[in-house]
Amino acid sequence: MSETYDPVRIGIVSVSDRASSGVYEDKGLPALRDWLTRALRNPITFEPRLIPDEKDRISAALVDLVDQVGCHLVLTTGGTGPARRDVTPEATLAVADKEMPGFGEQMRQISLRFVPTAILSRQVAVIRGEALVINLPGQPKSIQETLEGLKDEAGKAVVPGIFAAVPYCIDLIGGPYLETNDEVCKAFRPKSAVRPPRAA
Ligand SMILES: Nc1ncnc2c1ncn2[C@@H]1O[C@H](COP(=O)(O)OP(=O)(O)OP(=O)(O)O)[C@@H](O)[C@H]1O
Numbered sequence: 001m002s003e004t005y006d007p008v009r010i011g012i013v014s015v016s017d018r019a020s021s022g023v024y025e026d027k028g029l030p031a032l033r034d035w036l037t038r039a040l041r042n043p044i045t046f047e048p049r050l051i052p053d054e055k056d057r058i059s060a061a062l063v064d065l066v067d068q069v070g071c072h073l074v075l076t077t078g079g080t081g082p083a084r085r086d087v088t089p090e091a092t093l094a095v096a097d098k099e100m101p102g103f104g105e106q107m108r109q110i111s112l113r114f115v116p117t118a119i120l121s122r123q124v125a126v127i128r129g130e131a132l133v134i135n136l137p138g139q140p141k142s143i144q145e146t147l148e149g150l151k152d153e154a155g156k157a158v159v160p161g162i163f164a165a166v167p168y169c170i171d172l173i174g175g176p177y178l179e180t181n182d183e184v185c186k187a188f189r190p191k192s193a194v195r196p197p198r199a200a
């Protein structure tokens, strides 16, 4: 039986002074696109933005992606550290209806398994309207690390990635029903929230 999945519109935002001015090639947007395409079964329309580390520009991009473009999920990468120009968390909190502190807490826990500097990321996650907005660090490899978590050699999750909680969060705020490829990331929902497959 072939199955159908809800379409989803996802904002991907790379925040980098150097990538946005062409000093180096942006690797953030391709890494986000590749990981999400592997992780989700749903048909995805990506809405990419490459912008410098400017608070007002970042906030404006988030508002546009959620309020005008209709994204139910927005992932940012970069600008979460302590440097003077790192302002992505402030720009995200400025447009939040609600803060979701568990995502940042869990991402720092996961990242500590990879780098001791994990605690330098001030990444946050927030709800705006019917969208979940999550900050990821700027190192392109941190995208897979935080979303997918850490696996052992047999592919079993040692530390679950934060994406496991994303589909149910989006259910709760009125977005599309997201379904994952379990070998990449197994979404968790309470039994009462699991929907049966729909035939095409
Ligand atoms: N969008 C990107 N594309 C490719 N590599 C990146 C990107 N963002 C960060 N990196 C890499 O990760 C490192 C740490 O990222 P960080 O966000 O701290 O950069 P940064 O020092 O703030 O500079 P910038 O904002 O100009 O990318 C960078 O030095 C770079 O090697």
Ligand SMILES: Nc1nc2c(c(=O)[nH]1)N[C@H]1C(S)=C(S)[C@@H](COP(=O)(O)O)O[C@H]1N2
Residues within 6 Å of the ligand: 077, 078, 079, 080, 081, 082, 086, 110, 111, 114, 115, 117, 118, 119, 120, 121, 122, 136, 137, 138, 139, 141, 142, 143, 145, 146
């Ligand atoms: N998973 C993961 N998290 C990570 C890193 C990483 O390489 N992998 N780099 C850390 C470093 S060195 C910094 S400075 C902070 C902030 O990075 P950002 O300013 O690029 O967002 O994220 C941290 N979190």
